[in-house]
Amino acid sequence: AENNEKAENNTITISGGKAYDVYAAVTGGGDAVGNTVQMSGGEVAYLGGAATDYGDRKDGSAINNKVIMSGGKAQEVAGGEVFEAGIAQGNSVKMTGGEAQNVYGGGTYSSSAKENYVEISGKAIVTGSGDNGYEEDGEKVNNKGVYGAISGASSGESFGSLENNSVKISGEAQVSNAYGAYSFGGADVIGNSVEISGNATVSGDVYGGSSATGSVSGNIVKIGGNATVSGNVYGGHSITGSVTDNTIELSGNANVDNANLFGYDKKTSTVSFSRTLSQKAASSGNTLTIKGWSGSVKQVKDFEKIKFGEIDLDNLPSNGTVLTITNLNNNDLENTFIDAQGVKFKSGTEIKAGMALNFIASGNDQELYINDDNIEFGNFTAGVAQEGEGKLELQDGKLIYTSTEVHASGQTHLVAENRAVAAAFVNQGSELIADALDTLSRTDGYGVKTFAAVYGNHSKYDVNSDLKINGWSSIVGVGSEKQLAQGDFSWGVFYENGSGNYRTANSFNNEFFRGDGSLVYNGGGITASYAKKSGSYAEASLRAGMLKSEMDNALKDINGAGYGYKSETAYYGAHLGIGKILTLNESTSVDLYGKFFHTYNKGDNFDVAGDKFEFDSITSDRLRLGTRYTVNKNNKWSSYYGIAWEYEFNGDADMKAMNKAVPTQSMQGSSYMAEIGLNYQPNTASPWSFDLSMRGYAGEREGFSGNVQAIYNF
Structure with a gap:
């Protein structure tokens, strides 16, 4: 052109x-x-x-x-x-x-x-x-x-x-x-x-x-x-x-x-x-x-x-x-x-x-010389799991780097925090079991009963860095209630499932980044309760299952690449409860109770970007003392209000990253709960019963939850 x-x-x-x-x-x-x-x-x-x-x-x-x-x-x-x-x-x-x-x-x-x-x-x-x-x-x-x-x-x-x-x-x-x-x-x-x-x-x-x-x-x-x-x-x-x-x-x-x-x-x-x-x-x-x-x-x-x-x-x-x-x-x-x-x-x-x-060395007979004022050293990082401090100095004609202090990287603390919150989420499932027993006791009739409940919650746990989790738990089961000479005996078998998600914030090498986590547990168990005509009662349950936790973009490596991890561990749980229902009149009662929850989560180990992480087992022992006030007991609509104090005796999550201990993440401490609920049974002849409740939490655990239950009596 x-x-x-x-x-x-x-x-x-x-x-x-x-x-x-x-x-x-x-x-x-x-x-x-x-x-x-x-x-x-x-x-x-x-x-x-x-x-x-x-x-x-x-x-x-x-x-x-x-x-x-x-x-x-x-x-x-x-x-x-x-x-x-x-x-x-x-x-x-x-x-x-x-x-x-x-x-x-x-x-x-x-x-x-x-x-x-x-x-x-x-x-x-x-x-x-x-x-x-x-x-x-x-x-x-x-x-x-x-x-x-x-x-x-x-x-x-x-x-x-x-x-x-x-x-x-x-x-x-x-x-x-x-x-x-x-x-x-x-x-x-x-x-x-x-x-x-x-x-x-x-x-x-x-x-x-x-x-x-x-x-x-x-x-x-x-x-x-x-x-x-x-x-x-x-x-x-x-x-x-x-x-x-x-x-x-x-x-x-x-x-x-x-x-x-x-x-x-x-x-x-x-x-x-x-x-x-x-x-x-x-x-x-x-x-x-x-x-x-x-x-x-x-x-x-x-x-x-x-x-x-x-x-x-x-x-x-x-x-x-x-x-x-x-x-x-x-x-x-x-x-x-x-x-x-x-x-x-x-x-x-x-x-x-x-x-x-040795960082720099001579390959001939000449001795390396570097002005001491021209040498700078300090912190180091290793993979996703380790960090520390080192020094650099000339020794015998070589420039030698020596690590002086090593510990787990600060970003790994989040992994331990996530582990603690995952265990706490499984603990919430035990509440749903106890709630199912409470609802069974409020329904009229004997014989075979099926029950189902859905429990949604938004909670924040006061570990070393507060983590907020949104989750759903559900339970479905079949059981029976039988009248005995001195009271009523109820039992049931159930399947439980829970899923939750949360977001995290972390930093590495002065870079801040967001991660996403998810939790799923599946398990089952048995439950039983005995209520005397005098109002005293006792209850218990056993449960077992598997907890899966997964994080995306939880950690960064030395090149800025993001890594997640997956962990799957077994859990076992039990609870015991005793209480006394005081009848104030035909339509009003007060329930005074104490419940003890025990949950054990097995340990696990996995690799992230070639670095080894090890979870210790977590044992949770919680005592809850509370009272519940129920009105309109004889109506098809009844309501209840309650308060409780709960104390976690253990709940420590320990972890090592490349054999370096990470600070313990603990859920130990007191929490406070207030609840309001509504129970509906169309009439004494109806096989159906429904229960709706809401709770608020403060202290070690903060947040709120909602619970919907349905029972069908054959």
Whole structure:
């Protein structure tokens, strides 16, 4: 397209043959947008999604053009190229196979390139040799390879910038050199990245960003997986511009045994088509980050900071050192700040006080030297379960980290709290059993009876951190009431079910997050009561079942990922009650009672993100003393009002996280209850009876509940 015409959404497919230049679109003054070249075979010299250099007009933009290459060969591959006034943005090259010498997502001469990217994966090869017209110390530099973006303006020009371009190399790809962005001249190079992972191999140099005279800042090189890098690795490079806040990050099982790592490039350089530039770049904030990696490297220097972020104790090399520098000069790190504040150990390893670990050691006869004022240490975390404090100091030529204090992570307290509340929720089921017996005693008639009740509640429990739970419990059963010489005897068998949910708030590494919990129990049991004609009575029940508790997003790990857990335990319960009903007149009575509830919840253990959690068993022993006042006993509508005091003697939930005790969560203490209820029996001949009640709670347990019961007498 020429004369400012736009070239858009054109496609070329190459599966074989030979050609020189192949571009999906070329414009003269117009924009090239969304054009694509796909290559699976054949051989070409130059392969591009789009270029804007046709004729006399060279000011069009190249936006979102693509090259997709799965096979074949090319000397140079470009997603999109611009020259004078246009911008190269969002262009890409994706190679899953084939071979090339020089690859860049976006190319410019004197304008900007932003958000272009290159992905090299599979078994693709980019091993071109030769230079792109650049010299250092008077010699041509072999800098052909992979670029997120490249700018060709000379060092005397400073048009445009290279921002947020990226290179990703993965699979079994082989690459010579890799650059997040590269400017021959004065373009600023900002926020670009190179990420090398999988089993990829980079045999040459790697730069987060490079500019001859522009500023270079915020670029990053990530080397992880099982990738191998054997050349020089620079966070940033500029001859006269500033080089600030660039990062090299090592993770996984990356092999950098034969690599040299530099925060920035200090070399005096010469641009081939310009003057010699002898002024060295100012630098600050350039960082090497260790993130779950350990191993050796030939050289580490020119970093303002080395940050130990994440340590994998299970994957340390045989010498037990996180970072071994095999070609150390003793003053390489003299002015480097070592940051071990907030070290993060991976999950699954128990940390003990006094554990010593080599963070940095020399692999030659040079002794490591670091200024004591440049060493910072403090708190650490380990997985989701542990945290503590440590210190970092030079000892015998090594930088050694020692844990001084270790305890369970504060976020694990919530798990113990949830456990206590789960046990309390099961305890509520015993109230429903006792209520069913009370309702049976208020109905007329003997023989076989069926009963059912639904109990809804909203409660807050005063454990170490108040937790609110909304739940429903139900009971269905069959029983019988028989008249004896001295009174009435009732018995029944029942099935019980309960389900509840709640929300939690937790924090980890200064991040606050919400979790969601759910509880379900299923069980059954037997119950019996004996009421004398004098008004005295006794009652008892036995119950057993399974309690399931589940939490989503309960805990965070060192990388910020959320984890939940599931627990399933058996429970057993019993209750005994005695009381005396005092008849005031034909329609009014007062019930004075005492009831004792015992519940036992078995322990459990489970893993969260590789960390082991152990629940101890929970025993609950509650005594309730109360009175109930009933009126209109002989009417089909009768009502009752009651108050009670309850005391929990035990109710302690103990837990360990990676063998570290978590503070006991206790429900021990007093609660107070007030109730109002209504009983309906159409007439003495009716087999049906219904009961409705509401209760309010204060003290250790706060909240309210409602209960609906129905009884059918055969």
